[in-house]
Amino acid sequence: MAKRAEPAAGTPATIALTGAGIAFVPRAYDHDPRAAAFGLEAAEKLGVEAERVFKTLLASVDGALVVGIVPVAEQLDLKALAQAVGGKRAEMADPALAERKTGYVLGGISPIGQKTTLPxxxxxxxxxxxxILVSGGRRGFDLELAPDDLLRATGGSYAPIARSR
Incomplete structure (x- = not known):
């Protein structure tokens, strides 16, 4: 069982959820900086099946940033994401832009409490x-919450946007 390290202070994600009255469970673990796949590391260290752990990815759809949240063992289907938001063409966002717009670092980007509200x-x-589990706003810290509550917190929607590796 992974050692549980509680966060010293709230992240923008936990602050946003608390402010909205949305129930969540903080799930901290000791992050290994050598880990290549942050989401798979979270699943392993938290003892959760990978299908329940979701990663947050940013893409540019027709020039506008969009957040796609998919299971960590899957890939984001860019064409499906574009379709889901009524766009034509999508590509992964520049990592520096993703960090700047969300206020989070790569490997710790939460879909909740971002600097800029994105589709x-x-x-x-x-x-x-x-x-399900999503990043809580830093590496080694996830949030467990109901999928509908995640969408309520982000103003998001469901769509088939994942594809197998």
Whole structure:
């Protein structure tokens, strides 16, 4: 079992959820800076099946930033994401731009409490679970919450945006 390290202070994500009255469970773990896949590391260290752990990715759809949230073992289907927001073409966002617009560092980008409110799409497989995990705003810190609550916090929607690796 992974050692549980509680965050010293709230992150923008926990502050936003608390302010909105949305229930969540903070799930901290000791992050290994050598880990190549942050989401898979979270699943392993928290003892949660990878299908319930979701990663937050930013893409540019027709020049506008969009958040796509998919299971950590899957890939973001850029064409499906573009379709989900009524766009034509999508590409992954520049990492520096993603950090600047969200206020989070790569590997710790939470879909909640971002500096700039962006259109958000959650892969529809999230509805298969009572709760899912997403980044809490820094590496080694996830939030467990109901998928519908995640969409309520982000103003997002469900769509089939994941594809197998």
């Amino acid at each position: 958000t799409v959650l892969d529809e497989t999230a509805i298969l679970f009572e709760s």
